[in-house]
Amino acid sequence: MTISARVKQQMESASWIRKMFEEGEELKRKVGAAAVFDFSLGNPIAEPPAKFHEVMAKLLQEAPSGSHRYMPNAGFPEVRAAIAAWLSERSQRPFLPERIVMACGAGGGLNITLKALLDPGDEVVIFAPYFVEYLFYVDNHGGKVRVAETTDRFDLDVNDLEKVLSPRTKAVIINSPNNPTGRLYPAEALARLGESLRRASEKGKEPIYLISDEPYRQILFDGLVAPDVFDAYSHTILVTSHSKDLSIPGERIGFVAVGPDCADAAELAGAMTFANRILGFVNAPALMQRASARLQGVTVDPGVYQRKRDLIAPALKEMGYEVAQPEGAFYVFPKSPIDDDVRFTHLLLEENILVVPGAGFGRPGHFRISFCVPDEVITSSLPGFLKALESTR
Ligand SMILES: Cc1ncc(COP(=O)(O)O)c(C=O)c1O
Known part of the structure; x- marks a missing residue:
């Protein structure tokens, strides 16, 4: 093998974000990028001030x-x-x-x-x-x-x-x-x-x-x-x-x-x-x-991300997800409604929703939603979150 065995093992074992990214790419090829609700990456959406x-x-x-x-x-x-x-x-x-x-x-x-x-x-x-x-x-x-x-x-x-x-x-x-x-x-x-x-x-x-x-x-x-x-x-x-x-x-x-x-x-x-x-x-x-x-001291308007949090966190709670209210950054880390968070992320994938399992962050039983996406992606994804949750009941 050409590459370091250690790097190969690290690449295979530890990157759920990458795995979800690859599954997401596959899904986008199948159904078209516009139909996928991609909450997997923390790429800031706000324009610089x-x-x-x-x-x-x-x-x-x-x-x-x-x-x-x-x-x-x-x-x-x-x-x-x-x-x-x-x-x-x-x-x-x-x-x-x-x-x-x-x-x-x-x-x-x-x-x-x-x-x-x-x-x-x-x-x-x-x-x-x-x-x-x-x-x-x-x-x-x-x-x-x-x-x-x-x-x-x-x-x-x-x-x-x-x-x-x-x-x-x-x-x-x-x-x-x-x-x-x-x-x-x-x-x-x-x-x-x-x-x-x-x-x-x-x-x-x-x-x-x-x-x-x-x-x-x-x-x-x-x-x-x-x-x-x-x-x-x-x-x-x-x-x-x-x-x-x-x-x-x-x-x-x-x-x-x-x-x-x-x-x-x-x-x-x-x-x-x-x-x-x-x-x-x-x-x-x-x-x-x-x-x-x-x-120094100049910053994007955090209100942009607060609005997105307010679109997603209360809506998930209302559906029945257990959600700790984010106080900053642009992520929310709800509890998976079933113990197996990896399986639950696949249930979400069936609704064209891409998130990252908590296992990828050393806390299984949860999943991460990165909400730095356009507001419409959040609002249009909500029925899918509800359907995935209902499918576990
Ligand atoms: C917690 C945390 N630390 C560090 C970084 C690295 O950020 P950067 O190298 O872009 O400043 C990130 C990026 O997402 C992060 O989430």
């Missing part, structure tokens, strides 16, 4: 000499300074430009963070249901994933976390607002998590790092505001991107910010910068870095 286009036009006009060359691997110093200033204002803490590393999206940011932290066999805790790419990102750098559960309402379960913490735990990843549940972890939950990590860190020689993956931070509903994770725990690394808040996932821009009170912050930022280079990212895209510096 007008300000993004304005800034891009200006940047192209200004085009100072050398603006498309290589730069320091961590990014343009003035861009990192602008982001540090923005974070310092938001968090009322002194973020240093030298501790900001510009990255190729949150995905790139997570990879440079894990590369910087992990030795072979080091453990990283993630909470189920999880963003499936975490499994691969941790494996990329020789780490081992340990899974802690969230509660029935998808809240952080600190008791369960404490069962999986070990002397090899190097980091814990959280994601709020969450993909796939839409849950926003409130300040009290983060405080309990911080307390638990402090206690566990005191037992070891080195602190456990908290990696807060926040690409959906600005996509919040009902006037909710995301609490500051740096209030909860010192040894925190923020990873984020503009894939969702500016709706530009194709442009691959984000950053990592090492917390001002984080242990070994300078060394960590240096290692992430080196990781940017040796993982072949080299640096984050130059033009997008300059855009990012001018667009």
Whole structure:
């Protein structure tokens, strides 16, 4: 065989999203794309805010000499300074430009963070249901994933976390607002998590790092505001991107910010910068870095996604599905009406509805609907959701 056996096994075993994508393509060939209600992918549907286009036009006009060359691997110093200033204002803490590393999206940011932290066999805790790419990102750098559960309402379960913490735990990843549940972890939950990590860190020689993956931070509903994770725990690394808040996932821009009170912050930022280079990212895209510096705080209207949530979540509840109300992002993660979530997703497929089984996120018995689709797709799919549910009764 030509390809790595490990990669082959990963490709086969772990990607339900891909499997659903392939089944969806097959269905689209059969019945025509317009007849398929595709809720399988989290590709932001909102257009970037007008300000993004304005800034891009200006940047192209200004085009100072050398603006498309290589730069320091961590990014343009003035861009990192602008982001540090923005974070310092938001968090009322002194973020240093030298501790900001510009990255190729949150995905790139997570990879440079894990590369910087992990030795072979080091453990990283993630909470189920999880963003499936975490499994691969941790494996990329020789780490081992340990899974802690969230509660029935998808809240952080600190008791369960404490069962999986070990002397090899190097980091814990959280994601709020969450993909796939839409849950926003409130300040009290983060405080309990911080307390638990402090206690566990005191037992070891080195602190456990908290990696807060926040690409959906600005996509919040009902006037909710995301609490500051740096209030909860010192040894925190923020990873984020503009894939969702500016709706530009194709442009691959984000950053990592090492917390001002984080242990070994300078060394960590240096290692992430080196990781940017040796993982072949080299640096984050130059033009997008300059855009990012001018667009901190600018965001798509989360109302667009709130409207979609309000079209789908109450309607499903009304039919009899068990649904935890999403507070942000653009996903809802209902309970499957039968235990076998994979079978239920096939019942939905018979109604031309594509969703992803909860098994793909480490929480079987549920399924994920990604509602960043046109409103008509949601409204026209509802009879199919009802029919699939009735077929299980
Ligand atoms: C939870 C989570 N983290 C990270 C990412 C990666 O985003 P990007 O690399 O586009 O910034 C995604 C993308 O969907 C995500 O859902």
